[in-house]
Amino acid sequence: MxxxxxxxxxxxxxxxxxxxxxxxxxxxxxxxxxxxxxxxxxxxxxxxxxxxxxxxxxxxFNLSLGYTNKEVVETAKEQCDKMIHLSSSYFNENVLQLAKKLVEVSPENLTRAHLKVSGGSTANEGAVKLSQYYTGKREVISYYMSHVGQTIFMQEASGLSFRRSKFDFGIGGISHVQYPYCYRCPYGHGNCENCGLECLNELKNYIAYGSSGDIACLIIEPIQGNGGNQVPPKAYFKELKKICDDNGIVLIFDEIQTGVGRTGKMYAAQHFDVQPNIITTAKGLGGTGFQIAGILMEEKFNRMESFLHSFTYGTNILSVTAALKTLSIIDDPxxxxxxxxxxxxxxxxxxxxxxxxxxxxxxxxxxxxxxxxxxxxxxxxxxxxxxxxxxxxxxxxxxxxxxxxxxxxxxxxxxxxxxxxxxxxxxxxxxxxxxxxxxxxxx
Ligand SMILES: Cc1ncc(COP(=O)(O)O)c(C=O)c1O
Known part of the structure; x- marks a missing residue:
């Protein structure tokens, strides 16, 4: 005992x-x-x-500042007396400040934050829509054992069948590929040191011979969370980015779990030294449990009308204020x-x-x-x-x-x-x- x-x-x-x-x-x-x-x-x-x-x-995995963090709670209490909700058709300074702060702490290439989303799943769906809108292409590549959400589309994109088997929504256009699961490397390496990145050859083959030839985006958790805390070798992401760029595929990092300081950097992309085209963020952003999420993107995606992906509780002022406080605490060396x-x-x-x-x-x-x-x-x-x-x-x-x-x-x-x-x-x-x-x- x-x-x-x-x-x-x-x-x-x-x-x-x-x-x-x-x-x-x-x-x-x-x-x-x-x-x-x-x-x-x-x-x-x-x-x-x-x-x-x-x-x-x-x-x-969402309480980045633990249960009932006093600083965040006090800030939220003060905000309660001022404003809890505002239609996202209007502006509020805290929302603007949060977008600015999120852009400041993310990789340099990301310059815009879309905040009208209601959680991780809808942030990921928004990222897919932005990719499809921008590229005019359709197909989505995801990973075996990934968990990218539980809305219908994200359930299909997630990499395990147990959550899909009882339902049929007729959704197509999503393919899955092997995640770099080093401990159980299907190519027999068993560790990162002598990794030959063969799983990326598989991805290349899929793109060339198996896909529709019309791929909009690839969505990846930079460390696969629910799928077993898989940490890819650093070299993986450099090569992955190159493959995506060469094939006009938008690279989306699902940082719902890994973001907002969890890896010791604000985003895991910074840990792996890679610049995805889009990062989605949620969970830890709410600090002590406030519901908030966002999509961080390169400037070129700032075309799609925001009403094409907009949820009532996105930009909830209380959550936005809590997120601002959370970032002010976490963004500190x-x-x-x-x-x-x-x-x-x-x-x-x-x-x-x-x-x-x-x-x-x-x-x-x-x-x-x-x-x-x-x-x-x-x-x-x-x-x-x-x-x-x-x-x-x-x-x-x-x-x-x-x-x-x-x-x-x-x-x-x-x-x-x-x-x-x-x-x-x-x-x-x-x-x-x-x-x-x-x-x-x-x-
Ligand atoms: C990596 C990842 N992506 C997406 C989601 C979905 O987020 P939400 O439950 O807020 O929709 C989760 C939730 O566990 C997650 O871990």
Missing amino acids: STTTTATTSTQTASTDNAELKKYLFRGEYDIHDLTFDRCEGIYLWDTDGRRYIDTAAGT KFLNNVTVCGQYIMDRLRKMQDKYEFIGDVRGVGLMIGFEIVKDRKTKKADRELTLQIVHRALDQYGLMLRSSLYGFGNVLKIRPALNITMDQCEEMMDILDECLASFDH
């Missing part, structure tokens, strides 16, 4: 209050946990029985350095755990975008989904540690993506508890 105050007792059972109320909420047949929370701060949450938990995943340093510490601790626990097959990440893979045996790299889920449940029930896995890929990658303003003491506390939890399994 951990000596920290966070961990709960091994006899703890899930908080099951509100049982009567729960029968009204649509949940279908999918329930992972049965906990109710009513208090939170930073990386911590308290359930209705007063037990404290540590969230390693910053909500849904000291803040971003903390992300890098804390990320390095967590990676080091995970690698030490990998030395002790045979079932950790791989540890990978950049900044605070980290994942580790649970395997049956390191030699065969066979994914151990069952053990992964056991770890998630035991960590929560016995150690008060919220870990996130996902149904994507082989379902065996645990993600560590905490709030970016996490302190070193908190990193240590989090890793101590994780270590203790993992030690309780056969290893």
Whole structure:
């Protein structure tokens, strides 16, 4: 048992209050946990029985400044008295300031921000529309195991069939290609060092021989998030950009998860030193949970009339104001350095755990975008989904540690993506508890 105050007792059972109320909420047949929370701060949450938990995943990877960040909350409270909503047909200075700030912190080639979107999925759809409008072409290339959203088009563009199999909307024109999954490289390399970028040959072949010949854009997560925290080799993006440019394909970076400081740079594009034509941003931009998203683009896309992609809650003034405050905090070398340093510490601790626990097959990440893979045996790299889920449940029930896995890929990658303003003491506390939890399994 951990000596920290966070961990709960091994006899703890899930908080099951509100049982009567729960029968009204649509949940279908999918329930992972049965906990109710009513208090939170930073990386911590308290359930209705007063037990404290540590969230390693910053909500849904969106709380860049943690739960109820005081600075953002105060700014939002003040804004509440002034204006919460304004039709995006009119101007408000905060919206203009946010567009300016977003352009300032993004790669140099991006000069415009479209903010009339309602979340990550609609930002990505807007990016596709901008590409089609600009190029006059149709087809979209995406990646196996990607998650680019859950609106109908983005569900089709995402790279796993389990979310599509029950529905049929007759959407065509989307193809998927191999993501550079280095640990399980289909070309047998197994690491980045001797990578021959063969997956890009596959992409080239697809463009030349398999595609419609009418490709508008390619959408890629620069680090594949839900698909298992895949980090491509740096050389991959240089070559990818060249292929896109040579073929008149708009390169869209989906930075819904990787953006706003998560990698220790404002955008992962800056980490990989590449200039995509469009970047989409959301999640972390809301700082402490405000709903906001945007599309950052090169000047040439500033043609499509904004009403062709416009949502009621895009440019919501409250969210915009929270995002401005969030960026003012994150766009600070000291803040971003903390992300890098804390990320390095967590990676080091995970690698030490990998030395002790045979079932950790791989540890990978950049900044605070980290994942580790649970395997049956390191030699065969066979994914151990069952053990992964056991770890998630035991960590929560016995150690008060919220870990996130996902149904994507082989379902065996645990993600560590905490709030970016996490302190070193908190990193240590989090890793101590994780270590203790993992030690309780056969290893
Ligand atoms: C990489 C990525 N793109 C897009 C989305 C969709 O964003 P939203 O849920 O805000 O529509 C997500 C959400 O998890 C994501 O992780």
